[in-house]
Amino acid sequence: MKSIIQPTILKGTRDFFPKDMAKRNRVMQIIRTVFECFGYDTIETPILNPAQTILGKYGEEGERLTYNFTRGDTRIALPYDLTVPFARFVATNFRELPMPFKRYQIQRVWRAEKPQKGRLREFYQCDIDIIGTRSLIAEAEIARIITDVFDALGFKRFNIEINSRRLMNDILKRFGVIEKNSEIIREIDKLAKTGEAEVIRELEKYGLTASKGQELLKLLKPEANNEITIKKLTDFDTSEIEEFLQRCKEVGVNVSLITFNPTLARGLDYYTGITYEVTSPDVALGSLCGGGRYDNLCGLFCNENFSGVGVAFGFERIMLALEELNQLNDTQPNSQVLVTLFNKDSIPDALNIYNTLVTSQIRSELYFEPSKLEKQLKFAAKKEIPFVLVRGPEEAEKNEITIKIMKTGKQKTIPLNQLTTYLKNYA
């Protein structure tokens, strides 16, 4: 017996069937259409990178999860996210780029995670960034894009939580914290998860007494609406939040979707201004999109200083959410029409019809063998092709064609020269 290679794939990687890809492409296309509507162009950065581009940017944990290997004399690393490759791209090319520069990027990234539901080793990220401006209009534009994307994807309910890292730092300063801001912010972020008592205990480690900790949490807790939350923080500089919300309103964001939550932290240290996090109460998948304002992201790669703002849409989580919400069930397969072969003699006629259909840009395909009609219909059913065309001698004689509508099994015979009109205007 001939020896064969086990046809396996690596843990944490996936094969996608045509049906999966139809759904993924549909979702990507919706997202891409929104980005492009706001004037974003796309770029692509290499998968193979000099290791120093990628390594040393994601902390100890991230370092461990980065795929890297040696080829000849070169240490090579695969992207861990799209932010660092983008920073490198801007640092390399800023002289040629129109500034401010905005781009979207949908690419695969790799992380050597322990695979589990919603956590893979190879997956897509979907980023937008505006770099080279400090204007809060950029933040408002990002908020508008977020609402348009989730609306277009069919999320009935979603919420954008926002905060200001600047405001957080101001508040912490008044509480006597001058260093370890990031650690403290990260502790506060756990409030919903671990509860108040635990957070206060943790904060003591950073020199905040229990009563100070309590006072801090009370101050940061979001109120019934944004106005009240802002009013509570009147002793601090809330102007960034207020201007941001005002700009959002002006650019047409439904502001009721935005919640100002002063406890929102977003784990990453490099945020300096407004931060965002999107969740939906209809799916328990956590953050579906997040990001914020950063300064000097390119600082590691060049001496120039670029401020930017951007968010990453969690493409794989969004896919899981949409599947859960049954938003993708009606995704159409590519082929809309199967032209069957009645018998060997009918091949020229069938090819002629096929020609007419594809010339009219009707997505169709031809069966390759004049097999039994039953077999051809089974093929159409398996491929979920909605219309099957049959033209035997009787139809040919009258210059007609029979359309079998697979969903209902109904057959409809119409004049052949009405075929493209029928199919194009089918709704």
Add this chain to the structure above:
Amino acid sequence: MLKIAIQSKGRLADQSRALLNQYGLEFSCESRSDKVRCTKKNVELLLLRDDDIPQYVERGIADFGIVGKNVLCEKSANVRIQESLNFGQCSLVIAVPKNSLIKTVTDLEGERIATSYPNILRAFLERQNITGAIIELKGSVEVAPSLNLADAICDLTQTGTTLRANNLRIITTIFESQAALISAPTITASLQSFL
């Protein structure tokens, strides 16, 4: 000068003028132009094709328009209905040849339906969870079945005479229409007082 758009000729033309006359807005009938000045007040009449009226009002070229709700619904223009005018009543119906095997709305599945109202029809079919081929025609929709261009029609009817003359039978009414006075979504106080 205030501008009012009405249908130049057709179903609503005469009654639109009659209504304006009632409110003291008289216009000479002889003019062959598409713009007619009011004989007493500072008002101009724009005589247009009815399906253009919503866009003229939406874009602020006309301050008010008189148009059938059928046209409004089909064009889905961003205008406000100020008032239903209680004339020009008619129904948008789906009709089939008297001897057709199509008896109910469900039987329309997969059939060819001729209409000048593709948007209203599409929305209706979607609500009914029915799919079919929408054959768009600009006019004379009622002859489509007899020419084997369609299996059913979706068309306006006032008295049913045309349908009967073409041997058609109504299977359902999908929309009741009448003339309406429309304006832009927000109007100035002076326009409001004119009303």
